[in-house]
Amino acid sequence: MSNRTTRRSLIKQTATAAGLVFCHGASPSRLFAAPSPNEKLNIACIGVGGRGVANVNGVQSQNIIAMVDVDENRAAPTLKKFPNPRRFTDYRKMFDTLGNQLDAVVISTPDHSHFHPASIAMQMGLHVYLEKPLAHTVAETRTLTNLAREKGIATQLGAQRHAIPNMHRVVEHIQAGAIGKVSEVHSWINGNRGMPSIPLDSPPVPSGLDYDLWIGPAKSRPYHPSFCPYGWRFWWDFGTGETGNWGCHVLDIPYWALGLKHPSRVDAVGPAVDDQRTPTSMHVTFQFAESNQNSEIVLHWRHGSPDELLRQHRIDGEGMNTVFIGSEGILACGFDTLKLYPEEKYADFRAPSPTIPDSPGFYQEWIAACRGDDAATCHFDYSGPLSETVLLGNVAYRAGGFDWDADGLKTGTNAEAQSLIQTAYRKGWEVV
Structure with missing residues:
Protein backbone atom coordinates (compact mmCIF):
# COMPACT_ATOMS: atom_id res chain seq x y z
CA MET A 1 0.00 0.00 0.00
CA SER A 2 1.39 3.41 -0.94
CA ASN A 3 1.69 5.93 1.87
CA ARG A 4 1.26 8.90 -0.42
CA THR A 5 -2.02 10.76 -0.03
CA THR A 6 -3.48 13.63 -2.02
CA ARG A 7 -6.62 15.52 -1.12
CA ARG A 8 -8.25 14.40 -4.38
CA SER A 9 -7.17 10.77 -4.08
CA LEU A 10 -8.03 10.72 -0.37
CA ILE A 11 -11.66 11.48 -1.17
CA LYS A 12 -11.67 8.93 -3.96
CA GLN A 13 -9.94 6.23 -1.91
CA THR A 14 -12.03 6.67 1.19
CA ALA A 15 -15.25 6.89 -0.78
CA THR A 16 -14.37 3.61 -2.47
CA ALA A 17 -13.47 2.02 0.85
CA ALA A 18 -16.82 3.08 2.27
CA GLY A 19 -18.71 1.80 -0.76
CA LEU A 20 -19.89 5.32 -1.69
CA VAL A 21 -20.43 6.79 -5.16
CA PHE A 22 -20.56 10.58 -5.60
CA CYS A 23 -22.28 12.50 -8.32
CA HIS A 24 -20.42 15.39 -9.92
CA GLY A 25 -20.32 18.30 -7.48
CA ALA A 26 -21.60 16.24 -4.55
CA SER A 27 -20.08 16.78 -1.14
CA PRO A 28 -17.86 13.81 -0.15
CA SER A 29 -19.74 13.10 3.04
CA ARG A 30 -21.51 9.95 4.17
CA LEU A 31 -24.66 9.21 2.20
CA PHE A 32 -26.36 6.98 4.74
CA ALA A 33 -28.35 7.93 7.81
CA ALA A 34 -26.88 8.41 11.26
CA PRO A 35 -27.60 5.65 13.78
CA SER A 36 -30.91 5.90 15.58
CA PRO A 37 -30.82 7.09 19.22
CA ASN A 38 -31.13 3.50 20.44
CA GLU A 39 -28.62 1.95 18.07
CA LYS A 40 -25.03 1.39 19.12
CA LEU A 41 -22.31 3.10 17.14
CA ASN A 42 -19.79 1.02 15.22
CA ILE A 43 -16.47 2.41 16.43
CA ALA A 44 -12.81 1.82 15.57
CA CYS A 45 -10.22 2.70 18.22
CA ILE A 46 -6.82 3.75 16.86
CA GLY A 47 -4.18 3.55 19.57
CA VAL A 48 -5.35 1.32 22.43
CA GLY A 49 -2.38 1.38 24.81
CA GLY A 50 -1.39 4.27 27.08
CA ARG A 51 -4.01 7.00 26.98
CA GLY A 52 -5.97 4.83 24.60
CA VAL A 53 -6.90 2.50 27.46
CA ALA A 54 -9.10 5.17 29.10
CA ASN A 55 -10.62 6.19 25.77
CA VAL A 56 -11.52 2.63 24.82
CA ASN A 57 -13.12 2.16 28.22
CA GLY A 58 -14.98 5.43 27.74
CA VAL A 59 -16.77 4.16 24.63
CA GLN A 60 -17.12 0.48 25.57
CA SER A 61 -20.90 0.87 25.77
CA GLN A 62 -20.84 1.03 21.97
CA ASN A 63 -19.98 -1.59 19.37
CA ILE A 64 -16.20 -1.49 19.03
CA ILE A 65 -15.56 -3.40 15.83
CA ALA A 66 -11.85 -2.64 15.30
CA MET A 67 -8.73 -1.91 17.32
CA VAL A 68 -5.57 -0.56 15.73
CA ASP A 69 -2.14 -0.36 17.34
CA VAL A 70 1.44 -0.56 16.09
CA ASP A 71 2.66 -2.05 19.39
CA GLU A 72 1.31 -5.50 20.25
CA ASN A 73 2.87 -5.51 23.71
CA ARG A 74 1.58 -2.12 24.79
CA ALA A 75 -1.86 -2.91 23.37
CA ALA A 76 -2.01 -6.42 24.85
CA PRO A 77 -4.04 -5.65 28.03
CA THR A 78 -6.73 -3.85 26.01
CA LEU A 79 -6.82 -6.53 23.32
CA LYS A 80 -7.20 -9.16 26.01
CA LYS A 81 -10.06 -7.27 27.65
CA PHE A 82 -11.81 -6.79 24.29
CA PRO A 83 -11.11 -9.94 22.26
CA ASN A 84 -13.90 -9.54 19.69
CA PRO A 85 -12.93 -6.43 17.65
CA ARG A 86 -10.86 -7.06 14.54
CA ARG A 87 -7.20 -6.20 15.04
CA PHE A 88 -5.05 -4.09 12.74
CA THR A 89 -1.56 -2.64 12.87
CA ASP A 90 -2.13 -0.10 10.08
CA TYR A 91 -5.16 2.19 10.34
CA ARG A 92 -5.19 2.66 6.56
CA LYS A 93 -5.82 -1.04 6.07
CA MET A 94 -8.52 -0.87 8.71
CA PHE A 95 -10.28 1.95 6.86
CA ASP A 96 -9.98 0.04 3.57
CA THR A 97 -11.39 -3.10 5.14
CA LEU A 98 -14.11 -1.79 7.46
CA GLY A 99 -14.77 1.76 6.31
CA ASN A 100 -18.29 1.00 5.09
CA GLN A 101 -19.22 -0.46 8.50
CA LEU A 102 -17.97 2.39 10.70
CA ASP A 103 -19.82 5.31 12.26
CA ALA A 104 -16.96 6.82 14.27
CA VAL A 105 -13.32 6.57 15.34
CA VAL A 106 -11.47 7.24 18.57
CA ILE A 107 -7.85 8.32 17.99
CA SER A 108 -5.34 8.09 20.85
CA THR A 109 -2.02 8.14 19.01
CA PRO A 110 1.04 10.35 19.70
CA ASP A 111 0.70 13.98 18.64
CA HIS A 112 2.60 13.59 15.36
CA SER A 113 0.17 10.95 14.14
CA HIS A 114 -3.13 12.64 14.97
CA PHE A 115 -3.68 14.36 11.64
CA HIS A 116 -3.43 11.56 9.11
CA PRO A 117 -5.97 9.10 10.58
CA ALA A 118 -8.29 11.93 11.63
CA SER A 119 -8.31 13.49 8.17
CA ILE A 120 -9.00 10.16 6.47
CA ALA A 121 -11.86 9.46 8.88
CA MET A 122 -13.36 12.91 8.37
CA GLN A 123 -13.16 12.67 4.60
CA MET A 124 -15.16 9.46 4.99
CA GLY A 125 -17.75 11.33 7.05
CA LEU A 126 -16.91 9.46 10.26
CA HIS A 127 -17.35 11.12 13.63
CA VAL A 128 -14.11 11.68 15.53
CA TYR A 129 -12.97 11.67 19.15
CA LEU A 130 -9.36 12.86 19.14
CA GLU A 131 -6.80 13.21 21.89
CA LYS A 132 -5.32 16.60 22.74
CA PRO A 133 -3.72 18.67 21.44
CA LEU A 134 -5.87 18.39 18.36
CA ALA A 135 -2.87 17.99 16.03
CA HIS A 136 0.90 18.44 15.90
CA THR A 137 0.92 21.79 14.08
CA VAL A 138 -1.30 24.83 13.84
CA ALA A 139 -2.00 24.25 10.15
CA GLU A 140 -3.04 20.63 10.76
CA THR A 141 -5.33 21.79 13.55
CA ARG A 142 -7.02 24.37 11.34
CA THR A 143 -7.49 21.81 8.56
CA LEU A 144 -9.22 19.34 10.88
CA THR A 145 -11.36 22.08 12.41
CA ASN A 146 -12.54 23.18 8.99
CA LEU A 147 -13.13 19.61 7.84
CA ALA A 148 -15.35 18.88 10.82
CA ARG A 149 -17.48 21.92 10.06
CA GLU A 150 -17.67 21.22 6.33
CA LYS A 151 -18.69 17.59 6.81
CA GLY A 152 -21.07 18.15 9.70
CA ILE A 153 -19.11 15.66 11.80
CA ALA A 154 -19.59 15.16 15.55
CA THR A 155 -16.24 15.80 17.23
CA GLN A 156 -14.76 15.88 20.71
CA LEU A 157 -11.25 16.82 21.81
CA GLY A 158 -9.98 14.77 24.75
CA ALA A 159 -10.06 17.66 27.24
CA GLN A 160 -12.19 15.58 29.59
CA ARG A 161 -11.80 17.91 32.56
CA HIS A 162 -14.26 20.21 30.78
CA ALA A 163 -17.00 18.03 32.31
CA PRO A 196 15.31 14.03 27.91
CA SER A 197 18.85 12.73 27.46
CA ILE A 198 20.11 12.30 23.91
CA PRO A 199 20.34 8.55 23.19
CA LEU A 200 23.88 7.22 22.91
CA ASP A 201 22.99 3.62 22.09
CA SER A 202 20.91 1.91 19.40
CA PRO A 203 18.93 -0.96 20.90
CA PRO A 204 16.97 -3.24 18.58
CA VAL A 205 13.32 -2.59 17.85
CA PRO A 206 11.26 -4.71 20.26
CA SER A 207 9.36 -7.61 18.78
CA GLY A 208 5.71 -6.76 18.25
CA LEU A 209 6.39 -3.09 17.44
CA ASP A 210 6.01 -1.86 13.85
CA TYR A 211 8.41 1.02 14.35
CA ASP A 212 8.19 2.37 10.81
CA LEU A 213 4.43 2.79 11.21
CA TRP A 214 4.98 4.38 14.64
CA ILE A 215 7.26 6.99 13.01
CA GLY A 216 4.57 7.55 10.39
CA PRO A 217 4.82 11.05 8.89
CA ALA A 218 7.67 12.20 11.18
CA LYS A 219 11.35 12.33 10.23
CA SER A 220 12.86 8.88 10.51
CA ARG A 221 15.37 8.15 13.26
CA PRO A 222 16.66 4.96 14.88
CA TYR A 223 14.46 3.39 17.52
CA HIS A 224 15.11 4.24 21.15
CA PRO A 225 12.91 3.72 24.25
CA SER A 226 13.51 7.34 25.28
CA PHE A 227 10.85 8.38 22.77
CA CYS A 228 8.90 5.21 22.00
CA PRO A 229 6.55 4.20 23.54
CA TYR A 230 6.07 7.30 25.76
CA GLY A 231 8.94 9.78 25.85
CA TRP A 232 7.92 11.07 22.39
CA ARG A 233 6.04 13.85 24.17
CA PHE A 234 9.30 15.68 24.85
CA TRP A 235 10.77 15.50 21.33
CA TRP A 236 9.63 18.17 18.87
CA ASP A 237 9.44 15.71 15.96
CA PHE A 238 6.76 13.73 17.78
CA GLY A 239 5.28 15.76 20.63
CA THR A 240 4.47 19.23 21.89
CA GLY A 241 6.02 19.14 25.36
CA ILE A 356 -24.37 25.30 33.13
CA PRO A 357 -25.91 21.84 33.32
CA ASP A 358 -23.89 18.87 34.49
CA SER A 359 -22.37 16.81 31.74
CA PRO A 360 -23.95 13.39 31.17
CA GLY A 361 -20.36 12.18 30.84
CA PHE A 362 -17.63 13.43 28.53
CA TYR A 363 -17.72 10.39 26.25
CA GLN A 364 -21.51 10.24 26.41
CA GLU A 365 -21.67 13.83 25.12
CA TRP A 366 -19.82 12.75 22.00
CA ILE A 367 -21.78 9.52 21.56
CA ALA A 368 -25.04 11.50 21.76
CA ALA A 369 -23.71 14.05 19.25
CA CYS A 370 -22.85 11.21 16.85
CA ARG A 371 -26.53 10.20 17.03
CA GLY A 372 -27.67 13.69 16.08
CA ASP A 373 -28.01 15.40 19.48
CA ASP A 374 -26.37 18.70 20.38
CA ALA A 375 -22.65 19.10 19.75
CA ALA A 376 -20.29 17.83 22.44
CA THR A 377 -18.83 20.58 24.61
CA CYS A 378 -15.28 20.27 23.23
CA HIS A 379 -16.26 20.06 19.56
CA PHE A 380 -13.57 21.28 17.19
CA ASP A 381 -15.07 24.72 16.54
CA TYR A 382 -14.38 25.39 20.23
CA SER A 383 -11.33 23.23 20.89
CA GLY A 384 -9.62 23.91 17.55
CA PRO A 385 -8.79 27.55 18.37
CA LEU A 386 -7.82 26.47 21.90
CA SER A 387 -5.41 23.88 20.49
CA GLU A 388 -4.01 26.37 18.00
CA THR A 389 -3.26 28.79 20.80
Missing part, protein backbone atom coordinates in the same frame (compact mmCIF):
# COMPACT_ATOMS: atom_id res chain seq x y z
CA ILE A 164 -15.93 18.64 35.94
CA PRO A 165 -18.71 20.59 37.76
CA ASN A 166 -16.22 22.92 39.44
CA MET A 167 -15.10 24.08 35.99
CA HIS A 168 -18.70 25.06 35.33
CA ARG A 169 -18.86 27.05 38.57
CA VAL A 170 -15.68 28.96 37.66
CA VAL A 171 -17.18 29.95 34.31
CA GLU A 172 -20.40 31.06 36.01
CA HIS A 173 -18.53 33.21 38.55
CA ILE A 174 -16.49 34.97 35.88
CA GLN A 175 -19.40 35.53 33.51
CA ALA A 176 -21.63 36.76 36.35
CA GLY A 177 -19.06 39.44 37.18
CA ALA A 178 -18.05 38.09 40.60
CA ILE A 179 -14.63 39.78 40.34
CA GLY A 180 -15.67 42.58 37.98
CA LYS A 181 -14.14 43.02 34.56
CA VAL A 182 -11.29 40.60 33.89
CA SER A 183 -8.20 41.95 32.13
CA GLU A 184 -5.49 39.41 32.95
CA VAL A 185 -5.23 35.66 33.56
CA HIS A 186 -2.36 33.47 34.71
CA SER A 187 -2.44 29.72 34.07
CA TRP A 188 0.23 27.12 34.68
CA ILE A 189 1.29 23.53 35.11
CA ASN A 190 3.84 22.65 37.77
CA GLY A 191 6.82 20.40 37.18
CA ASN A 192 9.92 20.39 35.02
CA ARG A 193 9.43 17.55 32.56
CA GLY A 194 11.28 17.93 29.27
CA MET A 195 14.81 17.81 27.81
CA GLU A 242 4.34 19.78 28.66
CA THR A 243 2.60 22.80 27.14
CA GLY A 244 0.89 20.59 24.56
CA ASN A 245 0.25 17.93 27.17
CA TRP A 246 -1.50 20.17 29.71
CA GLY A 247 -2.30 23.40 27.89
CA CYS A 248 -5.61 22.21 26.43
CA HIS A 249 -6.76 21.12 29.89
CA VAL A 250 -5.73 24.19 31.87
CA LEU A 251 -6.31 26.92 29.28
CA ASP A 252 -9.76 25.46 28.72
CA ILE A 253 -10.74 27.32 31.91
CA PRO A 254 -10.00 30.91 30.75
CA TYR A 255 -10.97 30.08 27.17
CA TRP A 256 -14.43 29.04 28.20
CA ALA A 257 -14.93 31.67 30.88
CA LEU A 258 -13.79 34.61 28.74
CA GLY A 259 -15.03 33.50 25.31
CA LEU A 260 -11.54 33.55 23.81
CA LYS A 261 -10.69 32.40 20.31
CA HIS A 262 -7.52 33.57 18.54
CA PRO A 263 -4.69 35.66 20.04
CA SER A 264 -3.42 38.71 18.17
CA ARG A 265 0.09 38.60 19.65
CA VAL A 266 2.20 35.76 21.12
CA ASP A 267 5.50 36.10 23.02
CA ALA A 268 7.50 33.59 25.05
CA VAL A 269 10.59 33.29 27.19
CA GLY A 270 12.37 30.30 28.66
CA PRO A 271 15.63 28.38 28.75
CA ALA A 272 17.83 28.08 25.67
CA VAL A 273 15.96 26.48 22.79
CA ASP A 274 16.95 22.96 21.79
CA ASP A 275 16.13 21.99 18.22
CA GLN A 276 15.19 18.42 19.20
CA ARG A 277 13.76 18.49 22.72
CA THR A 278 11.04 20.38 24.54
CA PRO A 279 11.98 22.61 27.50
CA THR A 280 11.64 22.05 31.23
CA SER A 281 9.99 25.46 31.67
CA MET A 282 8.59 28.40 29.68
CA HIS A 283 6.42 31.50 30.04
CA VAL A 284 4.13 32.48 27.18
CA THR A 285 2.12 35.71 26.95
CA PHE A 286 -0.94 35.76 24.68
CA GLN A 287 -2.77 38.99 23.86
CA PHE A 288 -6.41 38.71 22.83
CA ALA A 289 -8.08 41.70 21.21
CA GLU A 290 -11.56 40.22 21.71
CA SER A 291 -13.32 38.56 24.62
CA ASN A 292 -16.69 38.52 26.35
CA GLN A 293 -15.31 41.21 28.67
CA ASN A 294 -15.50 43.69 25.77
CA SER A 295 -11.83 44.45 26.25
CA GLU A 296 -8.38 43.06 25.63
CA ILE A 297 -7.20 40.09 27.67
CA VAL A 298 -3.61 39.22 28.53
CA LEU A 299 -3.28 35.50 29.14
CA HIS A 300 -0.11 34.11 30.71
CA TRP A 301 0.82 30.44 30.39
CA ARG A 302 3.65 28.98 32.45
CA HIS A 303 5.29 25.60 32.49
CA GLY A 304 6.36 26.06 36.11
CA SER A 305 4.73 27.65 39.16
CA PRO A 306 4.06 31.44 39.27
CA ASP A 307 5.42 31.75 42.80
CA GLU A 308 5.84 35.53 42.71
CA LEU A 309 2.24 36.05 41.57
CA LEU A 310 0.91 33.79 44.34
CA ARG A 311 2.97 35.58 46.99
CA GLN A 312 1.96 39.01 45.70
CA HIS A 313 -1.75 38.27 46.05
CA ARG A 314 -1.39 35.98 49.10
CA ILE A 315 -2.95 33.09 47.20
CA ASP A 316 -2.73 29.55 48.49
CA GLY A 317 -1.67 27.74 45.36
CA GLU A 318 -2.63 24.26 46.55
CA GLY A 319 -4.72 22.60 43.84
CA MET A 320 -4.68 25.79 41.75
CA ASN A 321 -3.69 26.27 38.12
CA THR A 322 -5.40 29.54 37.10
CA VAL A 323 -5.74 33.05 38.52
CA PHE A 324 -8.18 35.59 37.06
CA ILE A 325 -7.38 39.24 37.83
CA GLY A 326 -10.54 41.37 37.83
CA SER A 327 -11.36 45.01 38.52
CA GLU A 328 -13.10 44.05 41.79
CA GLY A 329 -11.13 41.04 42.96
CA ILE A 330 -9.32 37.83 42.10
CA LEU A 331 -10.57 34.31 41.41
CA ALA A 332 -8.07 31.49 41.85
CA CYS A 333 -9.02 27.99 40.78
CA GLY A 334 -8.00 24.55 39.68
CA PHE A 335 -10.00 21.72 38.20
CA ASP A 336 -11.57 21.02 41.60
CA THR A 337 -10.95 24.26 43.53
CA LEU A 338 -12.34 27.80 43.50
CA LYS A 339 -11.47 30.67 45.85
CA LEU A 340 -12.10 34.43 45.79
CA TYR A 341 -9.66 37.08 47.02
CA PRO A 342 -9.33 39.22 49.10
CA GLU A 343 -10.85 36.66 51.43
CA GLU A 344 -12.27 39.26 53.80
CA LYS A 345 -14.09 41.01 50.97
CA TYR A 346 -15.74 37.80 49.79
CA ALA A 347 -16.46 36.30 53.24
CA ASP A 348 -20.22 36.68 52.75
CA PHE A 349 -20.28 36.33 48.97
CA ARG A 350 -23.15 34.32 47.52
CA ALA A 351 -22.22 32.27 44.49
CA PRO A 352 -24.29 32.82 41.33
CA SER A 353 -27.00 30.27 40.65
CA PRO A 354 -25.78 27.42 38.44
CA THR A 355 -26.61 27.91 34.77
CA VAL A 390 -1.45 26.14 22.82
CA LEU A 391 0.68 25.25 19.79
CA LEU A 392 1.36 28.93 19.05
CA GLY A 393 2.93 29.19 22.50
CA ASN A 394 5.46 26.54 21.50
CA VAL A 395 6.11 28.35 18.21
CA ALA A 396 6.84 31.63 20.04
CA TYR A 397 9.16 29.87 22.47
CA ARG A 398 11.11 28.21 19.65
CA ALA A 399 11.20 31.11 17.19
CA GLY A 400 10.44 34.34 19.07
CA GLY A 401 7.31 36.46 19.35
CA PHE A 402 5.02 37.51 16.53
CA ASP A 403 1.79 39.22 15.60
CA TRP A 404 -0.69 36.50 14.67
CA ASP A 405 -2.97 36.74 11.64
CA ALA A 406 -5.41 33.95 12.48
CA ASP A 407 -7.31 34.18 9.19
CA GLY A 408 -4.19 33.81 7.06
CA LEU A 409 -2.22 31.63 9.49
CA LYS A 410 0.62 34.16 9.26
CA THR A 411 3.22 35.13 11.85
CA GLY A 412 3.84 38.65 10.57
CA THR A 413 7.49 39.30 9.80
CA ASN A 414 8.79 36.33 11.81
CA ALA A 415 9.82 33.91 9.08
CA GLU A 416 11.23 31.32 11.49
CA ALA A 417 7.94 31.17 13.35
CA GLN A 418 6.11 30.83 10.03
CA SER A 419 8.19 27.75 9.19
CA LEU A 420 6.78 26.00 12.28
CA ILE A 421 3.09 26.60 11.49
CA GLN A 422 3.22 23.60 9.14
CA THR A 423 6.15 21.20 9.05
CA ALA A 424 7.10 18.76 6.29
CA TYR A 425 6.08 15.11 6.30
CA ARG A 426 8.38 12.19 5.67
CA LYS A 427 8.55 11.03 2.07
CA GLY A 428 5.54 8.88 1.30
CA TRP A 429 3.30 10.59 3.87
CA GLU A 430 2.78 13.90 2.09
CA VAL A 431 -0.65 15.56 1.89
CA VAL A 432 -0.77 17.83 -1.17
